[in-house]
Amino acid sequence: MAYGNSFQRTTPVVLNLIILNALIFFAQSVFGGMSDLNKVNDLFALHHYKSAVFRPYQLVTHMFMHGGIFHLLFNMLALWMFGSIIEKSWGPKRFLIFYLICGLGAALAQMGSYIFDFWQLDHASLSMQETEQYQMILRQACTVGASGAIMGVLAAYGYLFPNTQLFIMPIPFPVKAKWAILGIIALDVFGGVSRTPNDNVAHFAHVGGAVIGFLIVFYWNKTNKQTFY
Numbered sequence: 001m002a003y004g005n006s007f008q009r010t011t012p013v014v015l016n017l018i019i020l021n022a023l024i025f026f027a028q029s030v031f032g033g034m035s036d037l038n039k040v041n042d043l044f045a046l047h048h049y050k051s052a053v054f055r056p057y058q059l060v061t062h063m064f065m066h067g068g069i070f071h072l073l074f075n076m077l078a079l080w081m082f083g084s085i086i087e088k089s090w091g092p093k094r095f096l097i098f099y100l101i102c103g104l105g106a107a108l109a110q111m112g113s114y115i116f117d118f119w120q121l122d123h124a125s126l127s128m129q130e131t132e133q134y135q136m137i138l139r140q141a142c143t144v145g146a147s148g149a150i151m152g153v154l155a156a157y158g159y160l161f162p163n164t165q166l167f168i169m170p171i172p173f174p175v176k177a178k179w180a181i182l183g184i185i186a187l188d189v190f191g192g193v194s195r196t197p198n199d200n201v202a203h204f205a206h207v208g209g210a211v212i213g214f215l216i217v218f219y220w221n222k223t224n225k226q227t228f229y
Contacts, residue, residue, distance in 0.1 A: 045142035106148020109208020152213025
């Protein structure tokens with residue numbers, strides 16, 4: 001089956017995901033979803049389950065929202081570059097299922113991060129005023145973005161096409177996909193563990209998406225293993 005269109009042979013699911021993310025980002029901008037505290041994030045961003053604004057559907061909706069134009073552009077570029085190739089290999093249905101499962105895996109990993117980060121406060125006896133302050137903190141500590149799902153796509157690409165040469169800025173020479181993607185995941189692990197001040201990246205969501213993506217593609221391809229070395 002052949003896929004292709006005028007957008008550099010972008011595959012149908014990838015193209016529609018890019019359009020959907022762009023439209024939702026536009027809606028966010030129109031309805032004030034770029035500010036720290038707003039109704040859009042309250043409804044659709046991913047929150048800690050202890051938050052008064054948490055809803056289970058946020059496990060899905062958060063992956064179609066973004067925190068800024070560069071966040072959106074970077075994610076969509078990565079989805080276009082790597083997702084189109086994988087969708088051509090698998091077909092639209094399997095790729096979409098894979099993408100959504102990776103996004104859910106990333107959301108669950110982020111929920112685990114919330115549980116760890118807020119463990120003491122979750123199990124402390126708080127006054128009414130302290131509870132209100134804590135709920136405000138939880139309302140602000142929300143997660144948006146397709147990065148977790150896209151990290152799953154990167155993990156799948158690294159498994160399926162491990163020896164493809166990639167140029168990663170600012171490295172002045174090509175790097176095999178398996179090493180480049182392992183390096184990206186390692187940086188996320190380091191970022192999550194080091195807890196750098198003012199770092200607002202959901203590193204463990206990225207790692208969760210990558211791990212789920214690898215496990216799925218490993219299972220699907222266990223009888224057709226690719227060469228890693």
